Amino acid sequence: MAKIKKKIKTIKIDADKCNGCRTCEVVCAAFHSQPKYSSINPAASRIHVITRRLDDIWLPVFAGEYSPAECMGRDKYVIDGKEYDECSFCRATCPSRDMFKDPDSGLPLKCDMCEGEESPLCVQWCLNDVLIYEEREEEVEEMVQIEEMDAGLASLIDRYGLEKIGTALARMSYKA
Numbered sequence: 001m002a003k004i005k006k007k008i009k010t011i012k013i014d015a016d017k018c019n020g021c022r023t024c025e026v027v028c029a030a031f032h033s034q035p036k037y038s039s040i041n042p043a044a045s046r047i048h049v050i051t052r053r054l055d056d057i058w059l060p061v062f063a064g065e066y067s068p069a070e071c072m073g074r075d076k077y078v079i080d081g082k083e084y085d086e087c088s089f090c091r092a093t094c095p096s097r098d099m100f101k102d103p104d105s106g107l108p109l110k111c112d113m114c115e116g117e118e119s120p121l122c123v124q125w126c127l128n129d130v131l132i133y134e135e136r137e138e139e140v141e142e143m144v145q146i147e148e149m150d151a152g153l154a155s156l157i158d159r160y161g162l163e164k165i166g167t168a169l170a171r172m173s174y175k176a
């Protein structure tokens with residue numbers, strides 16, 4: 001399998017510093033609205049701040065991969081005496097919850113690191129330095145990129161059915 005260099009972008013989270021202001025959700029939703037900055041709906045954000053005020057928990061989680069099925073294993077976490085729900089640290093868009101689904105279309109949302117921007121907007125706007133942007137280069141097998149494309153296609157097929165997606169692809173290839 002051919003290896004290619006891939007720039008890995010990630011956001012580290014220092015959750016202890018988070019005060020739950022939700023600025024990150026607002027700026028993410030605004031940046032990704034169509035046209036850009038035309039609306040603010042935090043439900044359409046690719047970052048979500050899990051909030052449990054009474055337990056002093058504010059935990060920003062940004063959207064990861066689409067998963068067509070619920071997972072089998074669920075763990076409870078206790079960190080510094082705080083108990084986190086089973087799905088708290090999970091970044092997947094999955095059928096067991098509404099998080100990271102577009103409120104209008106229901107399609108899965110995934111953090112794209114604010115493609116086109118110098119650095120992610122949620123990082124830029126978090127004034128408490130909770131979100132720390134990191135870049136590194138890794139050698140990955142070419143297959144990983146194909147798997148990412150497959151996951152995106154699978155979510156569209158789940159939503160619209162194979163026939164409609166096939167028709168749309170045929171239409172697009174005809175125009176190309």
Ligand code: SF4
Nearest residue numbers: 018019021022024126
């Ligand atoms: S902007 Fe920063 S402090 Fe505010 S909710 Fe998001 S991560 Fe927490």
Ligand code: SF4
Nearest residue numbers: 028047111114120122
């Ligand atoms: S990096 Fe950009 S897309 Fe990802 S959660 Fe932050 S604002 Fe949203």
